[in-house]
Amino acid sequence: MVAEPASLPATSPHDTRSAVLFGGVYGSVLACAMVAALTQYGHASRASRRYDALWLLVTALASALAHGYAHIIAERGPHRGWAALRSVLRTLLDEWPLVTAVLPTVVILAGAGWGWWPPNGVEYPAFVLNITLLFTLGLVTARWAGRGWGSALLIGVADAMLGLVVVVANAVIK
Template identity: 50%
Template sequence: MFGGSSRFSGSSESSAPNRRAEPVQRLLFGGVYGTVLASAMAAALAQDGGVSNPGYDALWVLLAALASAAAHGYAHAIAHRTADPTTVAASTARSVLTEWPLVAAVLPTVAALLGAHARWWGEEPAIEVVLLLNTATLFGWGLSAARVAGRSWAAACRVGGVDMLLGLFIVGANTLSK
């Protein structure tokens, strides 16, 4: 899916490769951010000690992701704001909407919690599966990001492994805190 750096290089003007690379960078950023966010929230859910309410928990995870995406998009728009006040609202809305990968990355967690709400499985097994899935997903995001950056497959696997360790850290912290 993602190739080496030659994909973004060429003889055209120097800013063109950066513009072409930005959607891939946003996808990777949002995917990693959303996956880590979903993992951290799932680990917190396992520790809340209250009555299990996976439907509410699914809504909580989704709303947190939407709020994070909106806040990040808004901050990005402010950081790149120009002196032209006529395009501020449109550029801000466009910046917020480009944060969709962050929201998409939490959807497996939301789906697992909704499955628990439908009583297809319990909330605790759903959280355990999601934490493992998200850990593997972090490996994939790291691998993809390294390949986009032009790294070899071996180096990309090492980067993916380090990213996966972040996921394992979250799972480990969840297990140790029980």
């Protein structure tokens, strides 16, 4: 007797917690890498910081769209008509954490462009913010997984350092 294939769940296989964590990590690394690349090859004027903020936001939106599109292709179901359109829109909207994760860095860059603080050296607070976010996400997920505080702190530090390595590698490559 042949077993029936398992049916797919009616809802998206990506729960909110996973989407927020994925988007938070992806967005933080993306923001750091973009700031590193834009700072290395750009200028530190107010106008360039506004441009950098816009580029970061456009890049985050494009990355979210590309990631959502990949999910649509990989998880294409039997839906047709309006159900298919709703499924596509929901999949694309599920990428909001990635865009949200870059918004603090967009504000830092735009704020420098609007004269809220000096535009020169603004990349350092952006790096600190995003590396801190990676540390926090590592710490929180380790605690959710039942790890003790000591272990969770080490995991948070390791995640922050891994993020730093990825950012440096991206900056060097670009």
